Amino acid sequence: MELGGRRVCVTGLGVSGPPVARALLERGARVTVVEGRDDEANRQRARKLRELGAAVELGEVGLPEGTELVVTSPGWRPDAPVLVAAADAGIEVIGDVELAWRLRPADQVWLAVTGTNGKTTTVRMLEAMLRADGRRALAVGNVGTPVIDAALADGPDRHDVLAVELSSFQLHWSATLRPHAAAIVNIAPDHLDWHGGMEPYAAAKAKIYGAGTVRVVNTADPLIRGLAETHGDPAAPLVGFGLGVPRAGELGVVEDLLVDRAFVPDPRTGAVELASLADVTPAAPHNVANALAAAALARSVGVAPDAVRTGLRDFRPEPHRIAHVATVDGVDYVNDSKATNAHAAAASLAAYPSVVWVAGGLLKGADVSDLVAAASDRLRGAVLLGEDRQRLREALEKHAPHVPVVDVARTDGGAMAEIVAAAARLARRGDTVLLAPAAASMDMFTNYAERGDAFAREVRALLD
Template identity: 75%
Template sequence: MADGFEEGLYGRPVCVAGLGVSGPPVARSLLDCGAEVTVVDGRDDAASREAAEALRAAGARVVLGSDALPEGAGLVVTSPGWRPDAPLLTAAAAAGVEVIGDVELAWRLRPDEQVWLAVTGTNGKTTTVRMLEAMLRADGRDALAVGNVGTPVVEAVRPRPDGSVPQVLAVELSSFQLHWSSSLRPHAAAVLNVAPDHLDWHGGFDAYAEAKGRIYARGTVRVANTADEHSVRLAEQGDPHTPLVGFGPGTPRPGELGVVEDLLVDRAFVDDPVHTAEELAALGDVRPAAPHQVANALAAAALARAVGAAPKAVREGLAAFGPEPHRIAPVATVDGVLYVDDSKATNAHAAGASLAAYERVVWIAGGLLKGAEVDGLVRSAAPRLRAAVLLGRDRAELRRALAEHAPGVDVVEVAETGEDAMDRVVAEARALAREGDTVLLAPAAASMDMFANYNVRGDRFAEAVRRLPA
């Protein structure tokens, strides 16, 4: 715990900016520390009013429909999604008021004995921290995955009813959270991959990558993806006095984890990395054994080994791990065609990893591209594509890329946006597929033009597949 930080919160006026996912648990934790909490949110809808009433009952002041800095605030804790140029945050900066995020607050409140293992990347974060949690628990550790996996990080550093806290946290970190973190020093950290995303928030790719690289703080064991040039570059820019451990799809060199035939192998956390290696698991223990899923497993294994987890705990953890919904999840096989839901593939990098897992694909794609470039994705996927079914607002950009880079691929556009749209999409995909093909929902785009979120999009796809006549 930062020296005296919690004690210094007692009676201190603190502003919590945002009443979204992180705002309420941050406000409650600050109230527990005795702070005078004011929560500010520009929204004033039914959901916000309901959340506001619960916080007022707990002792917070809540101001809805405003983005003004409360008078006298001595600290601002912002929700990750608030941009640095938001009026409240710029006002705080002008007034010399420190602005931190929920992760930075949690780090300052954590007990000294708690170990943090951190994961960031454009894709694969949630899967990796859940794999890591399973490996650590198989090793007998009191471990908890936190972040976008159910438990807010700020709650995981506060005492449980019995007074204990988790021994090890597997912490999923977004680029937003890292931007607002200044003193974070995890024991070990991994950057899984870096591809263009959230560029509007950060102002460009370099700033986005720089935020990811902040995870490699002074004293942090650096775990880097040898197959991703940006991950390697960021790790090399980290603290040169700490170990740099690589992971990748090929035979590992000394100091790396990798794959030898059908085995996941460690040549980093062994007594003699030059002459010896440790078997951790088999490829068959990774479900599904798609290349990006194997990479996630190797990253999780590296972080678990960084705190001394036994090799058998890696295998047992993978055996206990179940993939999250809508992440390269098989739905059904109909007439010899496999239908797979990867609705979570909301950007080109994620969709490319998903497409690479299958030999022959009828690709369902489209939605909100948010200005992202898709030519590289289509060019690399073209040899695997039998056909494509496009939906959503930005489908024309995907059609253009397919016409240019995969001119022999049949393309069908579905213009409908109503309740039955996904049934039409799946029916068109079935008509294009042949026995042995995979119909893959990997949209490379956000969902909000047609669906509430990617979960709803994936659910609609699965439901439509299950309604197909046998």
């Protein structure tokens, strides 16, 4: 990709914007960064980029005159005026991932993961498997290192394999992406306001299956298989993963073993043991599915079975993802604050037989009726918080009228102490008090991490 002297507009000064601008400047592009928010943090970022030779415009943003290419931050909506202006002028708009793909070393292997939930866990598991097999690998994307930095790193920092977490936003702005293998771990309604509906959201996810990409699909979801068949390369292998006994060409579970019947000499008659359920932490059903997806991607590049097992044993879950906090008076307290939508909460609830559910926040227009109906037999009680708690109460009254509900109206700093105390009163020995809010946190907290930290802090206070 020739960039010398080319006029490139970069939108946004968030996580991806500055590294994209630096990469373009290093390759001789004439870079202008536009950012709508004129605040102190962005002024500091702007100063650093100007020192490197970029032009930066803050506040009212338009398409810079003479622009030949736009590289947009993934969160910018397609209807943003600067992007509409570029499209109307016939100027190509790509995202940070697409730029990284075009500039990467030709021999660098990408293994990609997308889905509504579980992406980060899956790429972290994949990274651990690859490293256990002796590969120079790194998990990138929405998990720390910006993909552009990882793709272009040189010398001792160079990585031969990238485990790339991709959001629907990043995929929307990709055009030529062709990972060696890619997995859609699940799909549920999310970001529909950004994409304009479920169909375009799913179509964006399907862009992960490029020409020649090994298509790894969740056998529990016919939609994903359909996307792989209609949007992927029909000549590329189609590999399934799921929690049942695997058929030829699939990875699955046999009794307590994770088994591969895809990447073996004869899938019709052969199989290989990869790990046991005891090697997966935690061994909740959705997490076992994540492990199988990661294993399929790892096996697609020849990772040995023993390395899959070692990687799973070495893997440590990210904070606030179905994390055990403490056991108090025979009750387990689990922090899954990352369950910010109904699909994630459903997976979390399905992992425990008897639950006092801590839920609520900003539902973002989501319907929680199916979630409550599916979990009703598991619920010992519910403690509701946040702006949209009434909608959860209505769903509980309709689909789980037997479940006692405590409604916490407080939104101040002491609210979580009241929430945890109420949950402790409802719980009995053998129960799990589960923070799986099914909602965003910004009505009461800075983010889901602050919410999870507050929950864990109050739970530990019960031990004092």
